[in-house]
Amino acid sequence: MSAEESAAAAPAPSTGTPRGPRGSYAKGQARRQAIVDEALAVFSRTGFHSGSLREIAKRVGLTPAGLMHHFADKEELFVEVLRQRDEKVRQAAxxxxxxxxxxxxxxxxxxxxxxxxxxxxxxxxxxxxxxxxxxxxxxxxxxxxxxxxxxxxxxxxxxxxxxxxxxxxxxxxxxxxxxxxxxxxxxxxxxxxxxxxxxxxxxxxxxxxxxxxx
Structure with missing residues (x-):
């Protein structure tokens, strides 16, 4: 690694002030997981086709458009629900x-x-x-x-x-x-x-x- 690359990779000096992006990222991840959790509840009751994005959004206090800031469409959300389900089963095994x-x-x-x-x-x-x-x-x-x-x-x-x-x-x-x-x-x-x-x-x-x- 060159000196320039090392300098670029080094963390920025701390100012002692919490940085907004990190907090925003954590909140975004928490909201994304809340969406997945509610989607599991909806999909496990009604399946994929009948599962309503509007209902999922309402359960997490978002509009359907707001939910789309976290997942591009219902299929992407569904894939994430299944991925997390598979990971839990692998851990259980x-x-x-x-x-x-x-x-x-x-x-x-x-x-x-x-x-x-x-x-x-x-x-x-x-x-x-x-x-x-x-x-x-x-x-x-x-x-x-x-x-x-x-x-x-x-x-x-x-x-x-x-x-x-x-x-x-x-x-x-x-x-x-x-x-x-x-x-x-x-x-x-x-x-x-x-x-x-x-x-x-x-x-x-x-x-x-x-x-x-x-």
């Missing part, structure tokens, strides 16, 4: 290097049962996205494809380690895991007396884990 696929899936099921809004959002939007004109159609199709590829690889590794039944087809089982998770989520959303955790554990015990040694 834990480090892949420290947990097997089965352990990660069980953690996600348990987490989803504590976050009705996020779970409802995923269920509604994944159903909506079967429409080829939906803005997330290609994204959701790829989610399931890539998820199945990753799960198949982990299942094969689990078979080699003796952690997964040797007589199942990893490619088919990879699709079945997400199908079971989606199915029990739907039942829970319809009836909260349904407990997703033991249901998924029963599937794992009966289908994925090797039988106990006698």
């Amino acid at each position: 834990g480090d892949p290097a420290e947990h097997t696929l089965v352990q990660q899936a069980e953690k996600v099921v348990a987490y989803n049962q504590t976050t009705r809004g996020l779970t409802s959002l995923y269920a509604i939007v994944s159903a909506e996205a079967t429409d080829s004109e939906h803005p997330s159609h290609a994204d959701f199709a790829e989610r399931y494809r890539s998820g199945a590829r990753n799960a198949e690889e982990l299942l094969r590794a689990g078979q080699e380690a003796g952690e997964v039944r040797a007589d199942i087809d990893p490619a088919l089982a990879a699709r079945l895991i997400s199908a079971v998770m989606d199915g029990i989520q739907l039942q829970w959303l319809l009836d909260e007396q349904v407990d997703m955790v033991p249901l998924f554990e029963e599937f794992v015990r009966g289908y994925l884990l090797p039988p106990p040694r006698r």
